[in-house]
Amino acid sequence: MTRTITDPAAANRGSRRWLQVLVNCRPGLLGDAIAQRLSAPPSDIDWRSPLAADHYAEYRDQSFIDRLAGSQYFRAPSQTQLDLADFWPRFGPQWDGLAVTDKGQILLVEAKAHIAEMVTAPSQARGESAQQKIQESLRTVKNFVNSKSPADWSTSFYQYANRLAHLYWLRELNGHDAYLVNLFFVNDREMNGPQSVAEWQAAIQLQEVFLGVRQTSYALDPWVGAYVLDVFIDVQDIPVLYPPTI
Numbered sequence: 001m002t003r004t005i006t007d008p009a010a011a012n013r014g015s016r017r018w019l020q021v022l023v024n025c026r027p028g029l030l031g032d033a034i035a036q037r038l039s040a041p042p043s044d045i046d047w048r049s050p051l052a053a054d055h056y057a058e059y060r061d062q063s064f065i066d067r068l069a070g071s072q073y074f075r076a077p078s079q080t081q082l083d084l085a086d087f088w089p090r091f092g093p094q095w096d097g098l099a100v101t102d103k104g105q106i107l108l109v110e111a112k113a114h115i116a117e118m119v120t121a122p123s124q125a126r127g128e129s130a131q132q133k134i135q136e137s138l139r140t141v142k143n144f145v146n147s148k149s150p151a152d153w154s155t156s157f158y159q160y161a162n163r164l165a166h167l168y169w170l171r172e173l174n175g176h177d178a179y180l181v182n183l184f185f186v187n188d189r190e191m192n193g194p195q196s197v198a199e200w201q202a203a204i205q206l207q208e209v210f211l212g213v214r215q216t217s218y219a220l221d222p223w224v225g226a227y228v229l230d231v232f233i234d235v236q237d238i239p240v241l242y243p244p245t246i
Helices: 014-025 027-035 061-069 128-144 158-173 197-211 222-227
Strands: 045-049 058-060 097-101 106-112 178-186 228-234
Touching: 014 027, 014 106, 014 178, 027 045, 027 228, 045 058, 045 061, 058 061, 061 097, 106 158, 128 158, 158 178, 158 197, 158 222, 178 197, 178 222, 197 228, 222 228
Parallel strands: 106 178, 178 228
Antiparallel strands: 045 097, 097 106
């Protein structure tokens, strides 16, 4: 199983720390913030990672699907149209958080505490076959969201692009009711993070315009608008707790 163990030293700063705190100590606060963005708000969310009892492990590749499938709320698709291995090579996105709601909604969580986390490195895929598979999948998704941007999605903002690709794989190729939750923390002064939602939104809009999922300041692609959820939580509203030790 492809997983990354972050324990015994649970994160002590930044987005990883805040997500661990919320999932393990204040899941209601996080769940309420996410539910407000869903058209069919759930009454319960089964968090699959990062869990203290699982050493705060984070999952990628087939293991993230297996982890989600272990939830009591997971709903298997009637038919798998394309295996993940045929869509993306090994060492794909490592998810900050994973959850399934009581309505069967899959939540893929990416957390950010400062703007620099949005500017990620280009694809590091090795081998011509892996690079070709990534390029083909990114082109498919880029066309699907009607992006007219000349930008190469495997370079700047590559993390966001490959997360969109995996959301597409889950929803459009395998029939899952999946959502990408971009969780932005406000007022993380230790990380010199944004001190307002508006500050985050300006950076988000720049990313969207660069990739072409937002054609202007107003026209966000409908699919992205429906299934990519931007959630903002002020760290001042989170009790100063560290995740429980095992």
